[in-house]
Amino acid sequence: MIRFRHLSVALLGALAIAPAAFAQDSNFDSTNDGKRFAVVGGFAVSEPTSDPTIAGASTQFDGGTAATLSASWYFHENFAVEAWGAADKFDHRVRDANNYKIGSVESQPYALSAQYHFGNSEQIVRPFLGLGYYESNFDNETPEPTGPLAGQRIGVETAKGAMATAGLDVTLSPSWFARADLRYLHGDSDVKVSGDKVGNAKLNPVVVGLGLGVRF
Template sequence: MMHFRHLTLAVVATLAIAPAAFAQDAGTTSSAGGKRFAVVGGYALSEPTSNPQIAGTRTTFDGDGAATLSANYYVTDNIAVEAWGSADKFGNRVRSPNGKIASVDTQPYALSAQYHFGTADKTVRPFVGLGYYEANTSGEKAEPSGPLAGQRIGVETAKGAMATAGVDLNMTPTWFARADVRYMQDTTGQPNVAVNGTNVGKAELNPVTVGVGVGARF
């Protein structure tokens, strides 16, 4: 519930910025067409879609929210290359049927190609993308009162394909609001989970992120 409250606040902030953006560009006759760079700052919720089996026990990884950043280069008005990533770490609590057993932080980043439909000045402009991501892991820690208490946990970096679908709401030729959904599929054999240096399972999370943000093009 707290994560959805954060996303709601991000949406409200986006709507609050819109009038100021309109006022800033008021009276301009410029066009978004031909502008080659854009940056977007936002907030996203990440939720794993798989429940990996670790040390013979089926586990679940909780989702979390974090700030995100992206930089975009438009090769044409319709084709763009995007570098995207989380500016902070997503905290994932690991649970078994008997309760919390550990926690681990993930921080994904990705490079993808996108296709933006319609003209650059169209008010509502959907887009799709496909690319490659990696999700660094850190902060692996066993729950002090859990079955892994006192043991050293390690999780390898997840790598694979990322698919994106989203929509831009053009507020002015410079400013726009963005909402997107990203699916990350580990395609490199799934990251190993080790306890005291011994592999005990695979952390196949394949997360989905849902995000909103505000961007500027120039």
């Protein structure tokens, strides 16, 4: 949770300096025109915003961290199509209402979205918004040996749904830029115990990330 707050503060800080950066746009000499592709590698924190009920009991999924990777095609100066995903898996501890750990699960989301980038390629700071579709695979569902689900086979189905994105690119050179973004993944998946559905994991996570990108 602490790292989630730190990344959130970093994103808000970047947004706060945007007006000053825009004021310097006229003095910036950019050669970004004609560069239609971008790749971004980064680090993100995924924090569920909803607590699911499993087998009639309230549970809490802790947030996790993972490396991320995205590739974008700018078919217009302001419009891009982005493929984004976790390069590693987010590890979530699952707790009950008494804060007792009852298991763990790993998630790995990936998404395809369309984005609108404000301004033009000569600006130092360019905010963007996006909307798309995501899926998140769950695996390594492991109950605690002494928990209420000990000895049972747990399964969490793939989550699917809409993804909304808000972010900010800060130009470092004609080819390199820094990125801060926030993604909201809206969707749910069935939870099964020994093959029987016992609940619905509607996590709706917020994923906050920082990264370094290159355009070419």
